[in-house]
Amino acid sequence: MKEINLTVNSQPYRLSVPPHRTLLEVIREDLGLTGTKEGCGLGECGACTVLMDGQAVNSCLVLAAEADGKEITTVEGLADGDKLHPIQQAFVDHGGLQCGFCTPGMILSAKALLDKNPHPTEEEIKQGIAGNLCRCTGYAKIIESIKAAADNMGGK
């Protein structure tokens, strides 16, 4: 077992984890934050995407031990009370989701993109979510949602 300290959605946690435990397992099972989804478990679908020190990562491929000392943001950490984050609001308004299973990961990939590049081109948006599969939407309304979020956030 290894002692780790991590911050998830601004809350500090101290946990004792086996060496093979993934960050995804810690988030879902130890912290009970089930908004982060497990699709493939192999880093191919992006459903488990979270932000680790601002970088979008597949949490199924990150060992919990590697997250020691890091700051993690999951989908539960985006809204400000009842007020949705502008990216969440844009997905709601523009139909950027259907079944919703890819949505938490998709929104976090979008956040990682917009944090670095507040005014992305369509091609840059596609690159930004290229690691996140969506089987329902055909991506058009996701791309539209991210564009709208970028516009609404005005580079903030």
Added chain:
Amino acid sequence: MAELSVIGQRVPRVDAREKVTGQAKYAADYSLPDMLWCKLLRSPHPHARILNIDTSQAEKLPGVKGIVTGKDFGGWSWGWMPATRDETPLAVDKVRYMAEAVAGLAAVDEDTAEEATGLIKVDYEELPGVFDPEEAMKDGAPQVHDYVKNNISVEYHWNFGDTEKAFAESHLVREDRFRTARATHGYLEPPAILAYYDPTGYITVWASKQSPYFHYRHLAACFKLPLSRVRVVQPFIGGGFGGTKNDSLAGDFCAVLLSKMTGRPVKYIESMEEELATSRRRHSVIVYSKMGVDKDGLLKAIQHRVVADGGGYTAIGPLSMYLNGFITTLPYRLPHFKFDAYRVFTNNPIGAAMRGHGVTHTRFAAEIQMEMLAEELGIDPVEMRMRNAIDNPKPGEIYETINKVTLETCGLKQAIKEAVEDPLWRDRDKMPKKEGAISWGVGLSGTSYSGGARQMGHQACAAIIRLCEDGTVNLITGATDCGQGSDTVLCMIAAEEMGIKLDDVSIKRVDTAYTPVDPGSYGSRVTILAGQATQKAARQVKKQLLEVAAKNWQVKPEDVEIRLGEVSLKSDPSKKMPFIKLARIACYSGTGAVIMGTGYSSYGIEHLDLTSGTGNGACSYSFTAHTARVGVDMETGKIITTGFTLASDCGRLLSPIQAEGQIEGGAIQGLGQALYEDFIMDKGKTLNPTFLDYKMPHALDVPNMKLIDIVTDDPFGPFGAKEASEGSIVSAPPAVISAIHDATGIWFKELPVTPEKVVKALKEKK
């Protein structure tokens, strides 16, 4: 059409907020205290006799609480039709496809369960396998099941008109062999279940089922319990698209039985690798298509002989094969049609349903072959389609096909007309044809799909609406939203009918203990049939409220109007009250009323005739025309798609954002099947059971999409609605293949058209 307040508005999904905040709970997100984890042991052979299963070592592993094998289910089997119930929860004597489950166990945690499966020892006697459906039909081929001859799982022979005479009289006849891919649904949520068998004899499950009432019946039958003691509580569903999540799986039955044995809740989550290796995927179908036309290109006859790879069990195969044939008579006028269908058992994973069920194969073949004939005759592909397309019947008139499929609206000609007026097609000759190694092409398709599918047995959807005293309502239905947006559409229908705001309608997930029985989410039936049920329930509530208002104002009910939460007198709109006030009057006057409305659907309630292929398999039919622009790298064979124009007659779009999302999603799933997606099989083994190797489209593969609505108001759908998205997935592959032909001069007849196939074909062409 009367002025609508809610229907047709661009409103967000009713479940959007739960989904973007991560609060929407899917099956794998549920847990119970003291819960055990289930894992399955799967066969390493595609065809083998099970000689012995030794679980003793696994039982000794600390933490293992229960183990089940096929015999523990007491010989119970299931399947779509009584005569084809050939599948048991776990293999009993024999495994018929690789990775078929042979044992299940429950342990205190996932790691222990995983470790224990490795300790179960199964002795197999390997049997010769058969992996090609045409080989499997031959005398002497290995027999997958003993109850049929030559591995024929399902066969139909339909004959409408006189195809022989029609071919003899045709100016030109072509015969070609087409083949569709081994494609799968590709949802991101692997199947999962949390099951609890209460020792007093009640089952409760939280399971990822897009048609939970199938599962409810399977569990009651398997565990010999009354239906009233089976509770399927529906979580959010991470995508369905038919097949797997419309059926029950080994993990479901094992979790319930292990819970019964241990007295503890049991959770099972399939790994994506297991899912991709065993999913009840779309059949791979060989279509021998013969098509005859006269000198003007008018269709004289189609003869289809289809051979489908059924895999190890029948599942929903009888319906799949029916759907392969029943609307080949749409969307073009067809005087003679012959159909011989064979679904064949092999030692591959099970062939079943997927979005565009059945029609994707034969319509692909017919579309491409019609273009080939047009090319030979020197007729423009648009002209060829316009000459043959069914006209939109005048209001009140009915078009009937030779196999008695009837329709009252058909927007195909308008869809083709508008699709080819769009610059993607119109300006195709102004666009470059060749840029470096890239050769560009544009293609067209015109197809049809059925909506409001009929089923064997129970067909009606139902809805209940309860009025709350604060003027809001609860909508209760057994219909499932597995992502397609039907909860939103049903709430919009309730709000529109009752004259209240969408925000005042609340819908919850299906729970078979409380919601009315429902056939399921398949065959594009929810909007049409649960929609009609919702309309009826809403009208009942409204009728009661109008009577209360009329009594209160001393007028007749027909003098009162309710619209967007305002109740007013038609003759004097200044006399009005808010809806909440009317609700309070209704609920509190006298002893107080309890106002509820119920309704069930009545569209399309006819007997489904699988053996003759005659009659309507659905309530209404959508019509779709797609154009696609592709670039083919003539050196590497790589194909890029840069534009899609999607013209769809989905009737009236009730919730445009949702319908557009369905149409776009269907087109991109179709693009995947045209260009990328196929399970590579080697003697029953799936060589690419991962997303990386199976290759679904990602964001960078997606072209610009332009949507065109062709509005027809179909009488067999609430507010004129028809299906959306299944037409789109049917139409996308032929448009793409036609575009590849335009770019390369080559007709590809086997899907998907991978770079390898392109390079090979280009070499052969030289």
